[in-house]
Amino acid sequence: MKTIYTLFAFFGLITSNAQNKDVVITTHKVTDHIYMLEGRGGNIGVSSGEDGIFMIDSKFAPLTPKILDAIKAISNKPIKFLANTHHHGDHTGGNENISKLNTSILAHDNVYKRIKNNSKQSDDALPIITFNDKLSLYINGDQVLIFHTEHAHTDGDALLYFTNSNVLHTGDTYFNGMYPYIDLNSGGSVNGYIAAAKQALILIDDNTTIIPGHGKLSNKKEYEFFLEMLESIKVSVLKSIENGKTEDEVASDASITKTYDDLNFGCCFISSEKIRRTFYKSLK
Structure with a gap:
């Protein structure tokens, strides 16, 4: 039996390496100094300027060399800060690699706790700078408002x-054009997720460019439609x-x-x- 498990692990490693080899990191220019890096895992945000590189999320560890190549094509400046939008591995998997570049990692208090216990x-x-509610970072001519959204x-x-x-940059509080993953086991909730979208929409205007956690670059109109989807499903499930109705009955009600x-959400x-x-589990 041990041999079988070893073989599964071996072939799983081969598959994973093959997937990483095939991954292409695509750079999208958002403004004259802000970029989105798209590929396997969560979307990375990059601010480039005289102060250095400010990076948002780090994807999976094996992708770090490709990510660094993409960043170097933007600027040779050092990565000064890395912010994590939450603790999931497709957003923090490369943290250890990036930290070896003398980069300071920052995140919410609960991200520290969850990585520490992983x-x-x-x-x-681990992040070396954490916050409870909000934080401001002044870099590359921008004030970056970083704020926590509870149980989203x-x-x-x-x-x-x-x-x-x-x-x-919304992190995974926004999946553009698709149903979101709401991690109930990690403190996520439907009501908190909806509140996060409402909180963000107050800040932005029709000219805002949105880097979602997953999906293509977006805007306020698409984000509002995403919120409409969340609220519509909530109303139907509550009814x-x-x-x-039982959980299985709701799950099977197309x-x-x-x-x-x-x-195609x-x-x-x-x-x-x-x-x-x-939605049923969270609202019940």
Whole structure:
């Protein structure tokens, strides 16, 4: 039996390495000094300027060399700060690698706690600067407002707004064009997720460019539609709960999400059945 497990692990490693080898990191220019790096894992934000590089999220560890190549194509300046939008591995997996570049990592208090308690991550992946509610960072001609949203995607989410550049990085409180992953086991909730979108929308205007946690670059109109989707599903699921429906009955009721299924929102990370089940669990 041990041999079988070893073989599974070996072939799993080969598959993982092959997937990483095939990953392409694509750079999207957002403003004259802000960029989004897209590839496997969460979208990375990069601010480049005289003060150095300010990086948001680090994807998976094996992708670090490709990510650094993409950043060096933007600027040869050192990576001064790395901010984590939350603790998930597709956003913090490269932390340890980046920390070895004498980069200071910052995140919400709960991100520190969750990485600290994760046996798969070393202390080198930990943020050395943490905050409880909000934080301001002045870099590359921008004031970056970093603020916590409670019990949204997780219990440690941070949104980052570049006030002068009018760019918002939402982390995984926004999955553009798809159903979101709401991590109930890590303190996430439907109500908190909706509140996070409302909180962010107050800050921005029609000219804001949004870097979502996953998906293509976005704007206020698309973010508002995403919020509309969340609130619509919430209303339908609450009605089903009030009518005594069980979790399985709600999960199998395709009418709840049909409008957004028809727009292919169930394309990617979270299926329509999974999002209905998540809403039920959170709202029940």
